[in-house]
Amino acid sequence: MADLLGLPTLASEHGAKIDQLIGIVHVLMFVLLVGWGAFFIYCLVRFRRKKNPKADRVGVTSHRSTYLEVSVAVIEIVLLVGFSIPFWMAEVDALPKPEENPFEVRVIGQQFAWYAHYPGPDGVFGPTSIDRVDDVENPVGLDKKASTGQDDIVSTGILRLPVNRQALIHVSSKDVIHSFSVPEFRVKQDAIPGMRVPVQFTPTMTTDELRAQTGDKYRSFEIVCAQLCGLGHFRMKGTVMVLPEAEIAEWVQGQ
Numbered sequence: 651m652a653d654l655l656g657l658p659t660l661a662s663e664h665g666a667k668i669d670q671l672i673g674i675v676h677v678l679m680f681v682l683l684v685g686w687g688a689f690f691i692y693c694l695v696r697f698r699r700k701k702n703p704k705a706d707r708v709g710v711t712s713h714r715s716t717y718l719e720v721s722v723a724v725i726e727i728v729l730l731v732g733f734s735i736p737f738w739m740a741e742v743d744a745l746p747k748p749e750e751n752p753f754e755v756r757v758i759g760q761q762f763a764w765y766a767h768y769p770g771p772d773g774v775f776g777p778t779s780i781d782r783v784d785d786v787e788n789p790v791g792l793d794k795k796a797s798t799g800q801d802d803i804v805s806t807g808i809l810r811l812p813v814n815r816q817a818l819i820h821v822s823s824k825d826v827i828h829s830f831s832v833p834e835f836r837v838k839q840d841a842i843p844g845m846r847v848p849v850q851f852t853p854t855m856t857t858d859e860l861r862a863q864t865g866d867k868y869r870s871f872e873i874v875c876a877q878l879c880g881l882g883h884f885r886m887k888g889t890v891m892v893l894p895e896a897e898i899a900e901w902v903q904g905q
Contacts, residue, residue, distance in 0.1 A: 658833040659863065661855035661871065661892070665836035745818065745848055752818040752850065753811060753898075757873075758790055759821070759828035759841040762882035764873050765789050766809045770801030771902060783824070803905045807888045809873065812895040813856045822846045829877035832890055834860070838876055853892045860892075 657669060746752040756767035756775065767790050769775045776792050776799020783791040789806065793799045811817050821830045823841035830849070831838040839849040861869045873888035893901075 659860060661853060661860065662835040663852035663854055668836040746816050746850060750816065752816040754818045755809065756820045757809060757830055758824060759830065760824040761826065761880050762886040764807060764888035766805045768803040768902065770803055772798060772801055774798040776802045803902065808891060809888060810891045810893060810898060810901060811853055812898045813853050813892050815895060816850060816852045819849050820846045821849055826879050827877050828875045828879050831874050831876035832871055834871050840877060856892045856894065
């Protein structure tokens, strides 16, 4: 489906459903295009000036158009209440439970960079505060003296994730609205100041596999900002390195 629609490489567990939905939307839009085009041509022929030289000031007296409008409204309500909202609750808003052992990371956006905050070997995020923020020494405002913050890891521009393990990313922003987007994972989530918004997905392809598939030995999964955030918006990019679980554990211990 991704190749057929010209979409980026698919590298997440839920991405196939997104691609399927995009395909269905394209089919529906094509049906609407043909239908409205046919209706437009019908109106041009049916109500041409030659056949209707004198204007009809009475117009349509039946209630068929009213019934049609009500039917369309009912169908839209069924689609929203019966499909869209349940799908959102089941697939998007259902956060993994602690016993499912997700790989948790905090991703913070700032004009014009991305920061990744890992909880370290103890699995607990250290406390952060805006009062401690230093763009050079402490960009996320981490309390490094706290017992839970001493082993935390903060990296700039690179997000490391294990393959085939559910990732739980807590997205936030230090200044304006940004948008955390990784096209290959079919993930896009606004980073809103004052909020920490969770987004979940499971990478199914390592960076090495992506490079082998594309034939580009320098290729990586790229974080882009999908929300206009200032003059440097075009350069607000980051890299996602998807690695085997053992390599991630080794990297964490090494830090």
